Amino acid sequence: MARIVALQTHDVRFPTSQSLDGSDAMNPDPDYSAGYVRVRTDAGDGLEGHGFVFTIGRGNDVQVAAFAALEEHLVGRDVEEVLGDLGGVWRELVHDSQLRWLGPEKGIMHMAIGAAVNALWDLKAKRAGKPLWQLLASMTPEQIVDLVDFRYLTDALTRDEALEILRAAEPGRAEREAELLRDGYPAYTTTPGWLGYDDGKLARLCREAVEEGFTLVKLKVGGNLDDDVRRLGIARDVCGPDIRIAVDANQRWDVAEAIHWLEALAPFDLAWIEEPTSPDDVLGHAAIARAVAPMPVATGEHVANRVLFKQFLQAGALHILQLDATRVAGVNENIAILLLAAKFGVPVCPHAGGVGLCEAVQHLAMFDFVAVSGSTEGRVIEFVDHLHEHFVTPVDVHDGRYHAPKAPGAGTEMLPASIAEYSRG
Amino acid sequence: MARIVALQTHDVRFPTSQSLDGSDAMNPDPDYSAGYVRVRTDAGDGLEGHGFVFTIGRGNDVQVAAFAALEEHLVGRDVEEVLGDLGGVWRELVHDSQLRWLGPEKGIMHMAIGAAVNALWDLKAKRAGKPLWQLLASMTPEQIVDLVDFRYLTDALTRDEALEILRAAEPGRAEREAELLRDGYPAYTTTPGWLGYDDGKLARLCREAVEEGFTLVKLKVGGNLDDDVRRLGIARDVCGPDIRIAVDANQRWDVAEAIHWLEALAPFDLAWIEEPTSPDDVLGHAAIARAVAPMPVATGEHVANRVLFKQFLQAGALHILQLDATRVAGVNENIAILLLAAKFGVPVCPHAGGVGLCEAVQHLAMFDFVAVSGSTEGRVIEFVDHLHEHFVTPVDVHDGRYHAPKAPGAGTEMLPASIAEYSRG
Numbered sequence: 132m133a134r135i136v137a138l139q140t141h142d143v144r145f146p147t148s149q150s151l152d153g154s155d156a157m158n159p160d161p162d163y164s165a166g167y168v169r170v171r172t173d174a175g176d177g178l179e180g181h182g183f184v185f186t187i188g189r190g191n192d193v194q195v196a197a198f199a200a201l202e203e204h205l206v207g208r209d210v211e212e213v214l215g216d217l218g219g220v221w222r223e224l225v226h227d228s229q230l231r232w233l234g235p236e237k238g239i240m241h242m243a244i245g246a247a248v249n250a251l252w253d254l255k256a257k258r259a260g261k262p263l264w265q266l267l268a269s270m271t272p273e274q275i276v277d278l279v280d281f282r283y284l285t286d287a288l289t290r291d292e293a294l295e296i297l298r299a300a301e302p303g304r305a306e307r308e309a310e311l312l313r314d315g316y317p318a319y320t321t322t323p324g325w326l327g328y329d330d331g332k333l334a335r336l337c338r339e340a341v342e343e344g345f346t347l348v349k350l351k352v353g354g355n356l357d358d359d360v361r362r363l364g365i366a367r368d369v370c371g372p373d374i375r376i377a378v379d380a381n382q383r384w385d386v387a388e389a390i391h392w393l394e395a396l397a398p399f400d401l402a403w404i405e406e407p408t409s410p411d412d413v414l415g416h417a418a419i420a421r422a423v424a425p426m427p428v429a430t431g432e433h434v435a436n437r438v439l440f441k442q443f444l445q446a447g448a449l450h451i452l453q454l455d456a457t458r459v460a461g462v463n464e465n466i467a468i469l470l471l472a473a474k475f476g477v478p479v480c481p482h483a484g485g486v487g488l489c490e491a492v493q494h495l496a497m498f499d500f501v502a503v504s505g506s507t508e509g510r511v512i513e514f515v516d517h518l519h520e521h522f523v524t525p526v527d528v529h530d531g532r533y534h535a536p537k538a539p540g541a542g543t544e545m546l547p548a549s550i551a552e553y554s555r556g
Numbered sequence: 557m558a559r560i561v562a563l564q565t566h567d568v569r570f571p572t573s574q575s576l577d578g579s580d581a582m583n584p585d586p587d588y589s590a591g592y593v594r595v596r597t598d599a600g601d602g603l604e605g606h607g608f609v610f611t612i613g614r615g616n617d618v619q620v621a622a623f624a625a626l627e628e629h630l631v632g633r634d635v636e637e638v639l640g641d642l643g644g645v646w647r648e649l650v651h652d653s654q655l656r657w658l659g660p661e662k663g664i665m666h667m668a669i670g671a672a673v674n675a676l677w678d679l680k681a682k683r684a685g686k687p688l689w690q691l692l693a694s695m696t697p698e699q700i701v702d703l704v705d706f707r708y709l710t711d712a713l714t715r716d717e718a719l720e721i722l723r724a725a726e727p728g729r730a731e732r733e734a735e736l737l738r739d740g741y742p743a744y745t746t747t748p749g750w751l752g753y754d755d756g757k758l759a760r761l762c763r764e765a766v767e768e769g770f771t772l773v774k775l776k777v778g779g780n781l782d783d784d785v786r787r788l789g790i791a792r793d794v795c796g797p798d799i800r801i802a803v804d805a806n807q808r809w810d811v812a813e814a815i816h817w818l819e820a821l822a823p824f825d826l827a828w829i830e831e832p833t834s835p836d837d838v839l840g841h842a843a844i845a846r847a848v849a850p851m852p853v854a855t856g857e858h859v860a861n862r863v864l865f866k867q868f869l870q871a872g873a874l875h876i877l878q879l880d881a882t883r884v885a886g887v888n889e890n891i892a893i894l895l896l897a898a899k900f901g902v903p904v905c906p907h908a909g910g911v912g913l914c915e916a917v918q919h920l921a922m923f924d925f926v927a928v929s930g931s932t933e934g935r936v937i938e939f940v941d942h943l944h945e946h947f948v949t950p951v952d953v954h955d956g957r958y959h960a961p962k963a964p965g966a967g968t969e970m971l972p973a974s975i976a977e978y979s980r981g
Contacts, residue, residue, distance in 0.1 A: 158653045189625055189654035190665060196621040197664070200614055228583045229614035235807070235835065235858055238663010239622070240615060283834040286811035286843065382660070386711040409708040410660065411863040413838060414870055418711065433660055435860075438836040445839055 133174035133210040138202050138247065141167040142195045142555045143545070144188060145486065145518060151327025152517055153187070153484070156353035157381040159327075161187035163518060165486045166194030166243070167545065170250045172210050180254025181544040182246040184457045185485040190239075192556070197243035200230060205247065214255040218278040221248055221463040225280065237435035241460055248461030249491065253541035263462070263541040264497035268304060272297035275502070279467045283438045287445055293470045300505040307501045315532035316496055317346075319377070319511040321484060323366070324350035330365055337369040344531030347375040347402055347511055353383030356395055363399045379405035382433070386415045390422040403429040403451050410434050416448035429453055432482035436460070437467045444475040451509075453482045456491035462541075465495050473504045484515030489526045490542035493533050521549035558599035558635040563627050563672065566592040567620045567980040568970070569613060570911065570943060576752025577942055578612070578909070581778035582806040584752075586612035588943060590911045591619030591668070592970065595675045597635050605679025606969040607671040609882045610910040615664075617981070622668035625655060630672065639680040643703040646673055646888040650705065662860035666885055673886030674916065678966035688887070688966040689922035693729060697722035700927070704892045708863045712870055718895045725930040732926045740957035741921055742771075744802070744936040746909060748791070749775035755790055762794040769956030772800040772827055772936055778808030781820055788824045804830035807858070811840045815847040828854040828876050835859050841873035854878055857907035861885070862892045869900040876934075878907045881916035887966075890920050898929045909940030914951045915967035918958045946974035 147153055148160040164187060170180035184194050204224055205213065213220055224244045225236060233240040256263040267275070276293045320343075323336030333350075340348050350366055352359040359378075366376055378401055384392060389407040396404075404426055408415045410433035420428040431453030434440055443449045452472045454465055472479045479499060481492040489512070496512050504510075512533050519525035523544040527534040536542055572578050573585040589612060595605035609619050629649055630638065638645055649669045650661060658665040681688040692700070701718045745768075748761030758775075765773050775791055777784040784803075791801055803826055809817060814832040821829075829851055833840045835858035845853040856878030859865055868874045877897045879890055897904045904924060906917040914937070921937050929935075937958050944950035948969040952959040961967055 158657070161654065161657075187654050187657045189628075189652065190622075190658045193618065193622045193625055193665065194658065197615075197618045200618055203614075227614065229586065229612050232583070232586075232612045233615045233619065233667075234663050237659075237836070237860060239658050239665060240618065240663065242658075283810060283837060283840070285813075286840060385708060388710075409863045411662070411861065412708060412867065414867045415708070415711060415863075435662060436836065438834045438840075442837065442839045 133172050135170060135205050135208050135210055135213065136173050137171040137206060138198050139169040139171055140195045140198045141550050142192050143167050143486070143550060143553045144191060144555060145553055151325060154325045154327035155351040155379065155381040156326060156383040158187060163486050164188050164191040165545070166191050166198070166246065167550065168198045168246050168250050170205070170247070170254055174210060178254060178257045180250035180252070180257070182248070182250030182253060183487060183543060184242040184246045185488055194239055194243065197239050198247065200240070201243060201247050214251060214258070217248070217251060217255070217463060220251065221278070221460065222280055224248070225460055236438070236460070241436065242457060245457055245459055245461040245464070248463060249456065249541060249543055252462045253543050257540045260539045262494065262536045262538060264494040264501070264535070265308070267498040268308060268501040272301065275466065278463045279470065280463070284441055284467065284471070287441045288471050288474050292474060296470060296473050297502065300502055303505055304501050307505060311497055311500060311535050315534040316493065316500065317507055317511045318514040318528050318531055318533050319347035319349060320345045321349045321513055321515045323348055326351045326354050330362070333362060334365050334369050337366050341370055341374055344529070346531060347377060349377040349379055349405070351381065352378045352396065353380035353392070356392060360395060363396060367399055375402035377402040377405060380407050382406045382409055384408050386418050389419045393423045393426065397423070397426060401426055403427040405429040405453065406433070411439065413439065413442045413446050413448050416443065417446040420448055420450070427451055429480065431455060432458060434458070437464055437471065440468050440471055444471055444477060450477065452477050452479045454479055454492070454495065455482045456488055456495065462495070469495065469499045469503045478509040479504070480511050481513060483513040486518055487522055487543060487545065489514055489519065490522050490524065493526060493536065494541060497535055521545050558597050560595060560630050560633050560635055560638065561598050562596045562631060563623050564594040564596055565620045565623045566975050567617050568592050568911070568975060568978045569616060569980060570978055576750060579750045579752035580776040580804065580806040581751060581808040583612060588911050589613050589616040590970070591616050591623070591671065592975065593623045593671050593675050595630070595672070595679055599635060603679060603682045605675035605677070605682070607673070607675030607678060608912060608968060609667040609671045610913055619664055619668065622664050623672065625665070626668060626672050639676060639683070642673070642676060642680070642888060645676065646703070646885065647705055649673070650885050661863070661885070666861065667882060670882055670884055670886040670889070673888060674881065674966060674968055677887045678968050682965045685964045687961045687963060688919040689926070689960070690733070692923040693733060693926040697726065700891065703888045704895065705888070709866055709892065709896070712866045713896050713899050717899060721895060721898050722927065725927055728930055729926050732930060736922055736925060736960050740959040741918065741925065742932055742936045743939040743953050743956055743958050744772035744774060745770045745939050745941070746774045747941045748773055751776045751779050755787070758787060759790050759794050762791050766795055766799055769954070771956060772802060774802040774804055774830070774938070776806065777803045777821065778805035778817070781817060785820060788821060792824055800827040802827040802830060805832050807831045807834055809833050811843050814844045818848045818851065822848070822851060826851055828852040830854040830878065831858070836864065838864065838867045838871050838873050841868065842871040845873055845875070852876055854905065856880060857883060859883065862889055862896065865893050865896055869896055869902060875902065877902050877904045879904055879920065880907045881913055881920065887920070894920065894924045894928050903934040904929070905936050906938060908938040911943055912947055912968060912970065914939055914944065915947050915949065918951060918961065919966060922960060946970050
């Protein structure tokens with residue numbers, strides 16, 4: 132019998148602040164980092180589960196320290212048993228009453244659980260010889276709902292309703308899987324739009340994005356209104372009228388300020404306004420959504436858990452749900468979020484970029500297409516072109532689309548040389 | 557010039573799970589703990605600022621590790637300058653863009669900032685030779701609003717509205733301070749009601765509570781409905797009809813379950829239902845509040861920040877606001893929360909118990925009475941009778957009231973012998 136023998140951790144930091152990649156109105160100088168965890172076993176098959184929390188620098192050591200608190204739940208356990216009941220393991224970790232006090236279900240401890248859960252999924256997919264999206268999409272509706280904790284969700288989504296959604300999507304699974312393998316999944320790019328880039332670089336990168344086949348680009352806004360208007364003018368000029376342009380304020384505004392600012396940006400026919408205010412402010416987003424309609428409101432990368440997503444959907448406070456692979460408690464909680472979105476008929480356009488988020492999140496979007504929502508309509512996965520070279524199975528994005536990964540695993544494994552070169556301590 | 561020379565930390569844990577003190581429906585076996593931080597200076601005056609995050613055991617080491625991330629903001633700084641601009645220091649800590657990513661404004665990193673901020677207030681009050689409540693109540697309305705960050709609050713409370721609230725309370729300050737020093741502040745007790753206690757102990761502790769002058773007692777519920785009905789019957793029998801009885805479900809229920817359960821408890825004429833569901837679920841609380849009216853709904857000890865409290869108030873989702881001394885980012889954020897409550901006319905009944913929470917939170921309630929709401933009507937501070945002996949200035953609760961602390965400081969300093977005996981590592 133094989134056992135889990137260690138959670139090995141690394142404090143991985145890339146010095147991205149030097150080039151202003153990733154700069155926005157709230158995050159002027161991020162150093163893209165990963166609190167990284169490896170689930171090691173004594174199976175002797177050479178397989179490890181890899182997971183991480185994306186952070187932007189300082190405090191990454193605290194994120195790493197949190198993994199040690201999970202060891203007593205996982206180390207020494209039978210690998211088959213753990214991987215055979217990831218729904219049960221999720222509940223055990225998230226509802227550990229003493230650890231729960233540190234959130235509950237939010238912040239460093241919740242994200243640490245998410246990374247550990249994702250590492251277990253990576254290991255399970257590698258052992259199954261399948262990419263994670265395909266592994267998930269091969270499970271029965273009953274197996275999938277068993278992964279989900281419906282606590283605090285039942286006023287919006289019950290287990291039976293979730294089963295109904297999954298069963299309705301069952302007939303077309305094989306066809307959509309073939310379509311995905313052939314055509315891939317639509318992508319959009321944020322590469323041109325960082326606030327730290329000058330107008331020339333913005334124009335050049337917009338031009339390249341269109342040439343590369345993207346049909347939606349995203350610009351950071353919220354630093355200065357005149358700058359935003361000028362930059363959107365440049366982007367619209369370069370891209371032409373047929374390319375969609377979204378904007379992202381990274382939580383910069385209060386409610387009234389958001390509404391005022393967006394009035395000035397409305398003429399640019401925006402695909403969405405992302406993170407107009409605090410990610411905790413469901414009612415604030417709802418007020419902004421009402422005021423700026425029909426401009427769609429998007430958020431999610433900083434939404435702490437499924438209970439907040441539930442409310443955003445109940446309140447009509449978001450029109451595009453941007454789940455994140457490492458903010459919530461991993462694959463299981465993201466399945467709950469996909470099911471909530473499907474229940475409310477809201478498209479999921481995952482947040483990516485960062486460190487390895489593109490690699491991780493594509494699996495969730497593809498699983499959603501095959502087995503949950505059954506659609507790519509109005510859906511795009513974010514793409515940012517940096518740091519992919521550090522991953523064992525980097526994304527394949529070309530012609531404006533994510534092409535489905537075929538390698539076993541969850542896409543979350545970093546190259547040993549990169550871990551070694553960029554780790555601290 | 558004196559400088560801050562160190563943030564010294566301790567991982568303090570009391571083995572409370574052995575006696576089932578603190579046991580409830582969600583937390584069966586807490587080990588009451590403190591992630592403890594001391595701000596040390598080279599002033600040579602023997603004064604230190606002490607602060608802590610209350611936790612219930614596992615993960616307290618991660619909470620302690622988070623303090624190191626704050627050192628670069630505080631160590632080496634001029635003490636006078638830091639203590640002279642605690643509003644500015646709060647903003648610097650909470651809006652450090654890289655650390656903020658780990659929340660934002662929630663969980664381990666936010667609570668660590670709260671403990672550090674509270675330690676700075678402890679030091680400031682000691683240097684001023686005043687208890688914290690009196691120090692705060694001696695500040696002008698302008699000085700008080702400068703402590704508050706209104707970001708994300710302005711749709712509910714602007715700086716000008718806060719000034720108005722504080723100015724309206726100015727005339728009666730001296731009179732209320734004298735009243736407080738003479739009569740103290742109303743308390744209620746949770747000592748009788750832990751789920752782990754048997755019926756005999758419950759009855760005996762209820763009887764003692766009434767004899768000690770308490771007019772409100774609180775029982776834990778949510779484990780088993782028949783047990784709750786039986787226990788409430790015992791408490792009502794022992795206490796008689798004139799003592800108010802509140803109940804606390806510690807987040808045990810989903811929305812429909814809460815409504816169903818509370819229908820069965822309504823005949824006991826409850827003072828409030830506390831934490832019926834997830835502390836993130838503003839809309840869920842609002843639905844429960846509508847269904848169980850006129851039973852008041854209370855929450856707060858796990859509400860992560862002022863943005864969530866704002867929404868609870870906007871949505872009519874709570875009738876009693878239970879702020880916590882160590883869940884949010886310290887004194888400054890709690891002042892924001894007191895001002896929000898005053899704006900919405902909702903009474904604040906602070907959460908206490910734990911480790912040192914009674915000692916800390918009394919200062920906030922007393923400041924509120926003197927300088928913000930100007931009232932104790934419908935207001936009570938929770939009291940639980942354990943672990944006070946570990947503090948340098950333990951609370952003085954008798955005749956059912958908190959008697960105003962007169963010693964300089966914020967009440968947050970633990971005895972050196974207790975720190976030494978109960979610290980790990």
